[in-house]
Amino acid sequence: MMLNSQCFSLRLKGFTLIELVIVIILISILSVTVFSRFSGTSGFSEYTYQARLISTLRNMQTRAMHDTRDEYCFQINFDSVAPAFGPPTLSYTMGSSADTCQISIDFTNADYLTTSASEMTAAEVSLSTLSSSTPPGFSFIAFNSLGQPITATGDLTCSSQCKIILTGESAVSVCIEPQGYIHACE
Numbered sequence: 001m002m003l004n005s006q007c008f009s010l011r012l013k014g015f016t017l018i019e020l021v022i023v024i025i026l027i028s029i030l031s032v033t034v035f036s037r038f039s040g041t042s043g044f045s046e047y048t049y050q051a052r053l054i055s056t057l058r059n060m061q062t063r064a065m066h067d068t069r070d071e072y073c074f075q076i077n078f079d080s081v082a083p084a085f086g087p088p089t090l091s092y093t094m095g096s097s098a099d100t101c102q103i104s105i106d107f108t109n110a111d112y113l114t115t116s117a118s119e120m121t122a123a124e125v126s127l128s129t130l131s132s133s134t135p136p137g138f139s140f141i142a143f144n145s146l147g148q149p150i151t152a153t154g155d156l157t158c159s160s161q162c163k164i165i166l167t168g169e170s171a172v173s174v175c176i177e178p179q180g181y182i183h184a185c186e
Helices: 002-013 017-038 045-066
Strands: 075-079 084-086 126-131 140-143 162-167 171-176 182-185
Touching: 045 075, 045 084, 045 140, 045 162, 045 171, 045 182, 075 126
Parallel strands: none
Antiparallel strands: 075 084, 075 140, 126 162, 162 171, 171 182
């Protein structure tokens, strides 16, 4: 009788093997989550800029499909030297059509459409463009009323695919297909 009560009291004082394994698994999951929060932004900023660029391109593409005035340019400009992207202006009022076709970036535009002048440089992210057409790079993507990427003369820009590459600790890309499909790609 005494032996049986000793075994019972020992069971109440410690963990079972299953409880110990579960606690170790929970602590390891928690530590991985906490470590990623404290490790900094390196390696993540490229993906953030990729998502922002996709959103910016789709926003301008939607504007082009809703506003079919031929004299206005619905474009996003790219600067590879001081990495940045954004529209030349957001003013599509009467008499401002020439401003919409500039190849410079207006950094006073809304943050959801434009990176600031030194934002990508500070995050150590570079930007480059690649096109299947000649010449291989491009400084802007404009859209027609069908949502297709076009040049300043109205010709289709991406005969097979245009690619914008964001490089930092890792490299991510945004692709624009000739029909206008904008997506993250390899």
